[in-house]
Amino acid sequence: MKVLFSCLALLLFGLAPLCAQPAVPAQPADPNQPRPAIPIAPDSITPPTISPAAPATTTNAPATTNSPATSAPQIAVSIIADTSLKQVLQELAQAWADSQDNGPQVPLTLTNAGTIRAKVESNPNSAAWDVVISADMDDVKDMTDKGLLFADGQRSLARNSLVIYGRKALLKDDELDWYDLVGTEWKKVALGNPELVASGRVARRALQKHGLVGEDQKDTYVYAPTETLALGVVQRDQADAVFLYKTDTGKVSVPGFDIFPIKTDDAPPVFYTAAVSRLAKNQAQARAFIDFCSGGDARPIWAKYGFETN
DSSP states (O other): OHHHHHHHHHHHHHHHHHHHSOOOOOOOSSTTSOOOOOOOOOOOOOOOOOOOOOOOOSTTOOOOOOOTTSOOOOBOOOEEEEGGGHHHHHHHHHHHHHTSTTOOBOOEEEEOHHHHHHHHHHOTTOOOOSEEEESOHHHHHHHHHTTSBOSTTOEEEEEEOEEEEEEOOSSOOTTOOHHHHBTTTBSOEEEEOTTTOHHHHHHHHHHHHTTOOSGGGTTTEEEESSHHHHHHHHHTTSOSEEEEEGGGGGGOOOTTEEEEEOOTTTSOOEEEEEEEBTTOSOHHHHHHHHHHHTSTTTHHHHHHTTOBOO
8 A cells, every 4th residue: 555655646746847837728730720910019100291282483372272172273374574563563463363263373573674585585495484574675576576475465564764863962053954963963873784674774875865974984883783772772872873763763762862853855764565475385364464464454553653554
């Protein structure tokens, strides 16, 4: 009996380590049976890429949204025009856009007459602008002759006149005219660069008529790329007078300065001529815009800024 109990004790003692091991789940009998998928830790979450909205390309362009149900306004007509038309043309463009059903955008490029011609002529294969508005009729004629602008549909939209804004004469003389002061009381006179600016070309003609362009006067004149920059020379007290458009005289007030009219024989009016580019992307709308700017609805806007119309 003791021998039996001793054998049982030895058997139980040998099985103890096996009982202490963790249980191992049974594996599938079929080696082709699929095992459970092992979960994969996700990478850092990256938000979806959103294309940036296209930048606005026009003055006072209508607001747009990213909603797929709303389409962006179509660019109707792009314009390159003389800088002196900045305010009036912005209002004309907005008035025309408001009158259209699709709320078009009207991008404006504003620069001097010489740069307008250079830009149009330098890349004749580009359709960057639909409408060209220049303050120099000769430039428009030359661009038309070169086949860059349509001859039909051209319009003279408005006209402007040149004056001199200068220091009041110290010598009181009712007969004293502007050309008597150039080089005497006015030691420095500012004007638009005649090589670039239409008003500067008119001013040079007036100066030449009175014999004021020559070696003796070459240090008298300060040239600027626009009328606004020429006026800035006077405002910085670096000149005694400046050739200005009549439309700009209401914007400036310099103590001790006055307006000196220039006779038409000396300085003929400046006419702003509009034409459609031969490579215009939207010829019909370009012609419609020019017709609007030369029509009855536009006249009060031109008059508001001091321009004269027919």
